[in-house]
Amino acid sequence: MTTVTVHCPRCNSDEVYRHGRSCSRHERFRCRSCKRVFQLTYSYEARKLGIKEQIVEMAHNGAGGCYTARTLKIGINTVIRTLKSSRPGG
Structure with missing residues (x-):
């Protein structure tokens, strides 16, 4: 299994944790530094x-x-x- 380090697109912090899934089943992440929720891949x-x-x-x-x-x-x-x-x- 490969480990991928996820960085926040807003503040570039690596203090990121999983925050559920979107309606289209893409994994969501949340940044501990700026509290921003984001996805690695978007359908929209x-x-x-x-x-x-x-x-x-x-x-x-x-x-x-x-x-x-x-x-x-x-x-x-x-x-x-x-x-x-x-x-x-x-």
């Missing part, structure tokens, strides 16, 4: 690391909302919500 594409940054970058490069959603395999409403929340002051 928009929860993966770096997706929000990719949405904002594609918008800055002139890509439309539908094109961004299709390319990243996420919903158009997720793209719109992310762009609204990333605006300065709003």
Whole structure:
């Protein structure tokens, strides 16, 4: 059996313990340092690391909302919500 050291994606701490399973049966973990709950694999594409940054970058490069959603395999409403929340002051 292989042992894999899990690190928190938020604070990079290795003080992580198992915290049950998600509805899609993926194992969940919780960080003792920042109390964040996370999974190593996600079924939902928009929860993966770096997706929000990719949405904002594609918008800055002139890509439309539908094109961004299709390319990243996420919903158009997720793209719109992310762009609204990333605006300065709003």
